Structure formats: structure tokens, C-alpha cells
Amino acid sequence: MKKRLRSLFEPGSSRWAVRRAQWLAMGLSERDLLKPKIAVVNSSSKLSVCYQHLDAISEQVQEAIRVAGGVPFEIHTTAPSDFITSAGRKGRYLMPSRDLLVNDVEAQVEGAMLDGMVLLASCDKTTPGQLMAAARLDIPSIVVPCGYQLGSACGGASRGEATVDIEDVYKAVGSVKAGSLSLDGLQQMTCQAIRGPGVCAGLATANSMHMMAEALGMALPGSAPIRANSERQQALAREAGIQILQLIEEDLTPRQILSPSAFRNALRVAVTTGTSVNTIRHLIAVAVEAECPVDILAELESLQHLPQITQVRPNGLARIEDLEHAGGCRGVMSRLGARLEGDALTVTIRTVAENVSDAPEPDEQVIRSLDQPFRSEPGLILVRGNLAPDGAIVKLSAVPPAVRRFEGPARVFEDEDEAINGLENGGVRPGDVVILRMLGPKGGPGTVFAASFMAALVGAGLGETVAVITDGELSGLNSGITIGQVMPEAAEGGPLAVVRNDDRVTIDLTARTLALELDEQEVAGRLQDWQPREQTLKPGWLSFYGQLVQPLSRGAVLGRRPEFAPGKSKG
Known part of the structure; x- marks a missing residue:
């Protein structure tokens, strides 16, 4: 028996009457009132090129929904852009904007009791935020990656x-x-540098998260990466508008798709392609919102035997359009073959194995096989040690191949601008290990930009001779010897907080370790004496965020959540 639409209220009730009056006045027909009502979640904005094309895509999705027998309602959300929204408060609004988007979607879609969502994904924070919202609301949902720009x-x-x-x-x-x-x-x-709309070219965070949406099964096969406003991108957007009606008919919801198997599949794609370092925190956050019993960090550690089968900028010479033409995420998944958990469901109402079975043969010049990879090591790794007891993430694919061990004196900064000035005044020298701290979600509050320093370091020719360790915000465009997402962050009293200038730090990427070369008693003593700095924030979103944000190891979600047996992530 078909499930009753939740948007249909009891005739004669006050909610039925006032909603009916509102929607009839807007031009809906009597028949429309009985159809599935679908949110088209649009984060269009004139502030950033990432979003300038979304209104036209939204119109196509809405028309497809109407033709398929549904009623679309466009809703708008915050539209964070890493290169625009990072200007204020040194990027502190970026990570909080992800969770603002989640709650924005909840308030509008759950408040209106709509039946499904089509989510138009663009810049870095929108895709994870939309995935998190879909996982939280658990109504039929589909993500539409809206494409990349070209130079x-x-x-x-x-x-x-x-x-x-x-x-x-x-x-x-x-x-x-x-x-x-x-x-x-x-x-x-x-x-x-930019010709046309869309997200940053390259395998940066936006394209990485578009690929994660597809790998998780929440976007149609062939969706990522994809050229913004291309015929194929527009066709897939229309197809998503049709497919959402099928998801509602089958009552297939995100929590049926976002299983432990789905997250393991996404991690396999991330590791073998060398996606942005930020994908890990976002996957953790989506798993938390889905209440899925999977330990993302442990699963990442278990995949360290997988090789890297693509080398897309900034990891190599191939461009993002090369990856699209070679087969994209679907091509990578077809190469993974039996390594995937093929029974995971997707928004096609088919399994991963079924979706991949008829994928075209990937171009081996861009997407290689597992037995003839570009590099025998994974693109992403987790390192641990007395500087990161809960782990830290390294985009190994963007580290110079010759660098597998690095030891040097610490140069400590708690402000990115001061670190960048150090490139000019000799404060940062070859052989140094730069510590950029107190920049995490709690320390900002809101993760503070560290990405510009890393980019400037590479531009200054020091990317192979200076290492960076940070709890701050990195970009998927960053390359070099970078250790990110250090857990616990310094503001939580993590060991990163007590590193001093000239302390010796050792990074061993082969052994997967990150060590402050001090005896345990010295580190423990410093931590015992450490006091968090007092934060004086005016009332506002960052103040609220600082009070609610959870540790990076929990995806930096807002508010305490149940633990889901992280050591028992069964399929």
C-alpha cells in the first residue's frame, strides 16, 4: 500500500484550511494540492561565481518535477563561498555556515512538512550541509552537483x-x-582565471564533496565532476527532478542509503583519488546526522593499503575536466569493482553494483587500475602521535613524493597573517615545522583560515622544505607537507596547544606518526599548566556556534549527539 504523503493534512483542520488558502492564492490547482510537494533547495547568490547559475538550474528541476507529477517549492539558504565568505573574521564564518545551512533547510522543509528534497550543491560547504540536512530529516532526497568552472x-x-x-x-x-x-x-x-560559473577547478573540496555525494549514493551516477551549465549537467538536473518522484513513491529515504557500506565506499573513492583533506570531517558529520554506526576515522585507517589511481590537480597534472571525460566518480568506482560494497542502495533505486555494471570503460590515462596505479600509496591517510592523539589528516596525494619523513624546529603562530609575514621577513625558513593553532572550530570559534598560508608557502617555493601542522581551515587546493584537522584541536586542550618555538617535531608519513620530541612527563606537565584563552565575542552567530560546536573527531556538528558504537561499524 502506498504511503500517505505527509504533506496531506486532515480536511477540515486548521492547518489544512490555511495552507489550502495560501497555495490556491499562489496559483496551485485542486489537483496540485494532492500531489507530492518537493523542496528545491537553492543556495543561489550574486556574491560568488559558484552560485550565479543555480537559479536557471532550479527552474529546470522545478519544471521536471511538474512534468513528473509533483509540485516544486523553491527555498533559498545561506550560500557560503570559501573565497568570498572568508573575508570577514579571517574565515571564521566558513565552517559555521555549513551548519547554519543544515538548520536553515530543517526549519523550512520540516516546518512546512514537505515530502521530498532536491538539493542543488555548489561550493565547499553546501554539499556536506545538504547531505547532513538530508540525513537529519530523512525524507526522500537527491543531491544535484551543479558543476565546476574553467580557467x-x-x-x-x-x-x-x-x-x-x-x-x-x-x-x-x-x-x-x-x-x-x-x-x-x-x-x-x-x-x-575564471571563465563561467561553477566551483573551483581542480580536485578541491567542492568537487571532492560532489564526488562524495555520488559515491555515497545520494547523487545520480555520472554527476561528478561535471562542467557547470553543460548540456550533461542540465540533463542530470532534470533527471533528478523526475527521480525524486520515484524516491517518494518507493519511500526510499537517506538513512536507507547512508549505511556503513555507503560511507566505506565513499572513503574508498576518497583514498584512491586523493580528495580534499576536508572530506573526512564532512563525512563524519554526515554520518553523525544519519545516526549511522560507522567510525569514519577507523575505516580510513583500514584503507591504507589502497593505491592512488588518479592524479588530478593539485595532486598531479590532470585537470578536473580530464577526470570528467575519463569517467569521473563512476569511472573510479568501476575501477574499484569488487573492492566496493556493491549491495549499498542509491538514489537510482538500484545498488552500487548495478549502477557500476554498465559504466563505460574509464580512460586509463587518467583513471588507472588498482594493479597499475599512479602511486602505490593512498591519497589520504590518518596519522597519530603525541601531537594528535585522536588523529590528523594528510592529503598524501599532494605531498611531494620524495618527502616521507620530516623533522625540524617548530615555528608557532596563532594568526595566519603573521605566518604569511614570516615568508617575507625570514620568520619561516627551510626546515621549519610551522604550527598554526587555535584556529579550529572551538578555537576560532569557527575554523580560521590556514589555507592561504599554505598556498603562499608553495608559491614562495617552500612547499617541499617547510611542513605545516594546523587545526585550522585548509583548502582542497592546498599542496605541500600539510598535516590538517589535528585532533583534539588546540582550544580543546590538545597537545598542539603547548608546542613552543624550537621544539623538535617529527612527521613520519610511512609510519603514519606525528610526534613532538619531548618526553611524556614534559608534555603532560605543559598540558596541566595550560589554560584556555578567554574569548570575548559579541552576541551573534559565531558566539552561538562556539557554545554548541562539538570536536572535529565528531565532525564539528552542533550539539551533543548519541555515540553510535564507533568500534562496531557493521555493514
Whole structure:
């Protein structure tokens, strides 16, 4: 028997009467009132190129829903952009905006008791936020990745004729600091770096999370990566508008899809492609919202035998459009084959194995097989040690291959601008281990930008000779010897809080260790004497966030949640 739509209220009730009056006045028909009512979650914004095309995509999705027999209701949410929203308070609004989006969707969709959601995903925080909202509300939902931008040729005496994109611009700031690029050269790059709408080119956080949505089974096969506004992207958006009606008919909800198997599959894709370091915190957060009994960090550690089968910028020379044309996420999953848990359900109402079975053969120049990988090591790893008892994440795919052990004196900063100044004034030298701390979700509060320093470091030519350890916000575009998502963060009293200048730090990527070279008694004594700094924040969103945010090891979600037997993540 078909499940009754939750949007249908009892005739004669006050809710039925006032809703009926509102919607008839908006032009809905008597027949429309009986149809499935679907939220089209649109984070369009004129602040950022990432979102400028979403209104047109939303219209196509809405029309597809109407044709398929549903009634679409477009709702708008916050639209955080890492390169725009990071300007205020040194990026502190970025991570909190993810959770603001989650609660925004809940308030609008759950408040209105709609029957399903189509979520238009774009920049870094929207995809995880939308996945988290879908997991929390657990009504039929489908994610639509809205695509990446492209760069173009950039001439100039300082660079010659070459293709430039936003990654080049990001790193070039360090080249200006180091004196190897003129300000005029950088200005010329900014004029050419972005041609058209969409998220950053490259396997940065946005494209990584688009791929995670597909790998989890929450986006249609072939959705990621995808060129923004391309015919294929628009066709998939329309297909999602049709498919949401099938999900409602079958009553297939996100928690049936977001199983431990789904998260393990997503991690396999992340590890073998070398996705953004930020995917791990976001996958943890989605699992928490789904109340799924899976330990993401333990599962990541268990996949350290998998090799890297793609090398997409910033991990290698291939561009994001090359990955799309080679087969994209679906191509990667077809290469993984039997390594995937094929019985996991997806929004196609088919299993992963069924979705992958008819995938075209991937282009081996871009997506290699597991037995002939680009690198024999995984693209993402977890390291532990007395500096990160709960672990830290390394995007091994973006670390220079020759660097597997690094030891040096600590250079401690609690402000990214001061660290960047150190590139100019000699405060940061080859052989140093830069500690960027008190920048985590609790310390900010709201994760403070550390990504610009890392980009500047690479641009200054120090990416292979200086290591960075941080609890701050990194970008998926970052490359170099970077240890991110250090857990516990410094503001929680993690050992990172008590590192001093000139302390010796050792990073061993082969052994997967991160060590402060002090005896346990010295570290324990420093931690006992440590006191958290007093934060003086005006009332507002960051103040609320600081009071509610949970540890990074719990995905930095808001509010305490039940623990779901993390050591017992059965399929």
C-alpha cells in the first residue's frame, strides 16, 4: 500500500484550511494540492561565481518535477563561498555556515512538512550541509552537483602563454611575496582565471564533496565532476527532478542509503583519488546526522593499503575536466569493482553494483587500475602521535613524493597573517615545522583560515622544505607537507596547544606518526599548566556556534549527539 504523503493534512483542520488558502492564492490547482510537494533547495547568490547559475538550474528541476507529477517549492539558504565568505573574521564564518545551512533547510522543509528534497550543491560547504540536512530529516532526497568552472589562457611577460585557473591565482600570492612574480602579473592572472560559473577547478573540496555525494549514493551516477551549465549537467538536473518522484513513491529515504557500506565506499573513492583533506570531517558529520554506526576515522585507517589511481590537480597534472571525460566518480568506482560494497542502495533505486555494471570503460590515462596505479600509496591517510592523539589528516596525494619523513624546529603562530609575514621577513625558513593553532572550530570559534598560508608557502617555493601542522581551515587546493584537522584541536586542550618555538617535531608519513620530541612527563606537565584563552565575542552567530560546536573527531556538528558504537561499524 502506498504511503500517505505527509504533506496531506486532515480536511477540515486548521492547518489544512490555511495552507489550502495560501497555495490556491499562489496559483496551485485542486489537483496540485494532492500531489507530492518537493523542496528545491537553492543556495543561489550574486556574491560568488559558484552560485550565479543555480537559479536557471532550479527552474529546470522545478519544471521536471511538474512534468513528473509533483509540485516544486523553491527555498533559498545561506550560500557560503570559501573565497568570498572568508573575508570577514579571517574565515571564521566558513565552517559555521555549513551548519547554519543544515538548520536553515530543517526549519523550512520540516516546518512546512514537505515530502521530498532536491538539493542543488555548489561550493565547499553546501554539499556536506545538504547531505547532513538530508540525513537529519530523512525524507526522500537527491543531491544535484551543479558543476565546476574553467580557467583560460593567460599571457604576460612574467608567465608566458599558459592556462591559468583559480589554483594558480591562489598559489601566486606566495610568488609575489617571494619576488618571483610581479603584482601586475598576478593582476593579469585574476583577469583570466575564471571563465563561467561553477566551483573551483581542480580536485578541491567542492568537487571532492560532489564526488562524495555520488559515491555515497545520494547523487545520480555520472554527476561528478561535471562542467557547470553543460548540456550533461542540465540533463542530470532534470533527471533528478523526475527521480525524486520515484524516491517518494518507493519511500526510499537517506538513512536507507547512508549505511556503513555507503560511507566505506565513499572513503574508498576518497583514498584512491586523493580528495580534499576536508572530506573526512564532512563525512563524519554526515554520518553523525544519519545516526549511522560507522567510525569514519577507523575505516580510513583500514584503507591504507589502497593505491592512488588518479592524479588530478593539485595532486598531479590532470585537470578536473580530464577526470570528467575519463569517467569521473563512476569511472573510479568501476575501477574499484569488487573492492566496493556493491549491495549499498542509491538514489537510482538500484545498488552500487548495478549502477557500476554498465559504466563505460574509464580512460586509463587518467583513471588507472588498482594493479597499475599512479602511486602505490593512498591519497589520504590518518596519522597519530603525541601531537594528535585522536588523529590528523594528510592529503598524501599532494605531498611531494620524495618527502616521507620530516623533522625540524617548530615555528608557532596563532594568526595566519603573521605566518604569511614570516615568508617575507625570514620568520619561516627551510626546515621549519610551522604550527598554526587555535584556529579550529572551538578555537576560532569557527575554523580560521590556514589555507592561504599554505598556498603562499608553495608559491614562495617552500612547499617541499617547510611542513605545516594546523587545526585550522585548509583548502582542497592546498599542496605541500600539510598535516590538517589535528585532533583534539588546540582550544580543546590538545597537545598542539603547548608546542613552543624550537621544539623538535617529527612527521613520519610511512609510519603514519606525528610526534613532538619531548618526553611524556614534559608534555603532560605543559598540558596541566595550560589554560584556555578567554574569548570575548559579541552576541551573534559565531558566539552561538562556539557554545554548541562539538570536536572535529565528531565532525564539528552542533550539539551533543548519541555515540553510535564507533568500534562496531557493521555493514
